[in-house]
Ligand SMILES: Cc1cc2nc3c(=O)[nH]c(=O)nc-3n(C[C@H](O)[C@H](O)[C@H](O)COP(=O)(O)OP(=O)(O)OC[C@H]3O[C@@H](n4cnc5c(N)ncnc54)[C@H](O)[C@@H]3O)c2cc1C
């Protein structure tokens with residue numbers, strides 16, 4: 001259908017292609033730039049060069065309601081897109097940092113609180129258009145929901161962090177706004193109990209749409225930042241969706257699981273505004289932490305393990321965090337086995353920085369020892385480069401480097417990111 | 426947990442690596458070979474060479490019940506795997522041809538009747554081990570459910586049809602066997618009505634687990650082959666899963682949608698055996714066609730379009746098929762917009778072959794004109810090579826060729842498949 005959405009700027013795909021081609025000719029580095037909410041130094045320019053502000057391509061090109069998909073330019077934000085989609089009863093279920101753009105979300109293979117139900121960016125993109133280093137404009141797939149037509153270029157570009165090309169168009173799979181949702185909070189005497197309930201819920205086969213875990217420190221930060229008085233103990237936040245009867249049925253099953261693990265009675269957010277408010281608070285949890293230490297910086301760890309290891313990972317990490325002189329909060333997309341900590345430190349104090357690094361490393365190595373990954377959703381950037389070889393082995397990295405060299409022989413696309421510098425082939 | 430499963434053979438990953446390396450040194454082509462159920466000439470050896478029978482690596486290496494995943498060698502069949510998993514209340518939801526192996530299923534990016542609910546092979550593989558042309562054994566990902574650690578090598582190999590490497594290990598995401606399922610059939614005066622109901626069902630947001638469509642000719646073939654007396658008119662087969670209450674609720678909603686489009690009352694398969702029998706009959710529908718023309722061969726088309734175009738694609742194809750002198754059946758994973766025809770022809774009659782080709786081409790070009798794909802699930806092999814450029818453009822194919830050349834410089838891995846021979850860069 002014809003789209004009623006006025007883009008703010010009008011940079012075109014052809015212009016991007018010309019810029020990139022010219023940079024390739026002159027061997028000038030390019031850093032694509034979206035919402036700049038990424039966390040691992042993705043948009044740093046260690047070698048200088050040209051930064052392309054993709055927020056200048058932010059139009060909605062076509063909405064196909066019957067196919068539940070939308071074709072957008074990469075610079076549009078997920079929040080802006082969802083505002084546009086709401087009147088049609090549709091939404092896009094990935095919710096990373098407020099301000100993130102669809103292009104940046106593709107490039108980082110992001111996820112968020114709803115990934116447990118709808119999958120990550122990997123699962124929700126139908127096709128892309130990408131400008132490669134040589135200026136070629138590549139269409140990665142048709143608009144069909146599924147296809148077996150050749151290599152999965154869509155997925156190759158998703159998670160490539162601007163190192164293979166510039167995304168200039170994205171076709172996204174959309175979801176129906178659920179008829180009904182139940183949002184509930186539940187408290188636990190220990191963080192292990194909370195993690196165990198998240199695991200047991202997933203194992204029960206129940207399709208929750210969110211299972212978010214916070215420790216007592218994170219809840220405290222939220223209370224301070226938002227003037228709330230939530231009980232400052234380990235907490236799970238759930239969302240159940242579907243028809244009213246179904247959501248109620250699911251809620252009862254999970255309330256029972258929680259009770260078996262020392263959980264409190266569920267406290268429900270009833271009206272739509274209260275629900276929205278709760279998820280907004282959760283989404284902004286990182287910023288809430290600064291309410292505790294306004295002049296500090298935050299280092300954010302992001303590991304993910306097979307679900308059966310989550311409780312142990314969290315318990316071991318929590319012990320280490322509690323013993324540290326730094327203030328640290330725990331926050332997890334628990335249903336996926338995805339675990340974050342926010343480590344607050346004074347950037348002017350070298351020991352602080354080192355301690356933050358030590359804690360981050362402790363969590364990564366613990367996750368890797370449990371067959372996990374050094375990044376569940378934030379990506380590699382420069383921050384996680386040093387852990388990739390331990391996680392995947394040198395053969396995998398050599399393979400990535402070969403692909404990179406084949407598509408970007410002059411290494412102009414976001415150099416210094418994702419692939420460790422020592423890898424050669 | 427320790428696995429109680431005795432593999433039939435014991436070829437090892439190291440042996441595969443040695444074979445491949447040696448072939449690379451001597452520039453000898455390799456064709457990996459799984460269950461040989463693929464449909465587009467995937468396992469032909471146009472240049473001779475070595476065929477590696479992957480069914481010789483068919484052990485189950487580890488089952489992680491709490492993580493709902495399993496680590497297998499590639500030669501195990503999906504049916505054998507599901508027999509093994511059943512006592513644990515788990516299953517793997519991809520169901521291509523009976524006899525297909527997990528390795529072949531990865532290599533073709535297959536799907537099947539349950540993809541509408543669980544996604545395709547792309548969505549259900551956690552990680553792979555792959556022997557590349559140089560003999561490197563590459564681990565593509567950790568065992569975590571989600572990860573943003575580098576290029577998505579897992580997805581690059583899924584759908585690569587043996588042209589990038591030999592898959593030697595697969596970690597699969599499993600599903601709980603649903604508590605309850607409802608299986609129902611519904612008849613329609615026209616195939617367009619049936620297609621419209623499939624579309625309306627998907628648009629309603631209902632999570633069906635199967636929506637399979639058959640035309641009157643396909644039902645007739647099934648009746649002859651299986652001694653059944655199903656009404657020989659266009660038919661939809663549905664499956665709804667979940668708790669009993671939920672499955673019932675969903676069934677009622679869809680029954681109502683069907684009634685609005687001239688559908689009959691639902692006929693239910695009640696006991697577990699009757700349900701299994703029905704899906705078995707559906708799965709073997711291709712073979713049933715030979716009951717009508719025992720000495721003929723079958724050409725099977727496999728296109729997929731955005732759902733809103735399905736009814737029109739089917740109507741236009743059906744007109745063309747009905748006007749043809751050849752016997753043709755229609756069969757579709759309708760919820761995905763994925764549409765097959767089985768075209769029966771006498772391989773000894775040149776006009777037959779040409780007519781089958783013409784019909785196949787008609788359907789592909791019609792699908793492409795609707796932003797669809799030339800293959801929804803069967804893959805490219807040699808059969809669809811000629812349509813790829815029209816679907817994706819030469820830039821995409823050049824990109825694929827570059828990747829292929831980077832990972833397999835001597836072009837020993839399943840040469841002649843997937844990438845059109847005229848593409849150069
Ligand atoms: C408060 C907060 C909460 C967050 N919560 C989550 C969460 O729950 N889940 C999660 O996954 N992440 C989360 N994040 C991280 C962040 O929001 C994501 O990584 C997001 O996907 C980044 O998108 P962006 O548009 O800001 O990208 P940027 O930061 O602008 O760029 C990220 C990378 O993508 C590349 N890039 C950007 N646009 C393009 C393009 N068009 N083509 C090619 N490459 C491009 C850049 O070069 C860079 O490498 C959070 C961040 C914050 C600050």
Ligand SMILES: Cc1cc2nc3c(=O)[nH]c(=O)nc-3n(C[C@H](O)[C@H](O)[C@H](O)COP(=O)(O)OP(=O)(O)OC[C@H]3O[C@@H](n4cnc5c(N)ncnc54)[C@H](O)[C@@H]3O)c2cc1C
Pocket residue numbers: 456457458459460461462463464467468479499500520521522523524525526527528529530531532533534535536537538586587588590591592593708709710711712802803839842
């Ligand atoms: C009756 C019938 C019904 C079918 N229904 C469906 C359906 O519903 N959905 C669907 O998607 N398909 C369907 N198919 C097609 C077929 O079953 C799939 O394509 C299947 O995935 C092929 O698996 P296989 O083990 O038989 O592979 P093979 O035919 O042995 O090989 C297929 C390709 O994979 C490569 N390969 C095999 N093993 C490996 C390995 N270990 N490493 C690397 N490459 C490898 C081969 O080189 C070849 O290119 C059907 C086929 C039949 C006969």
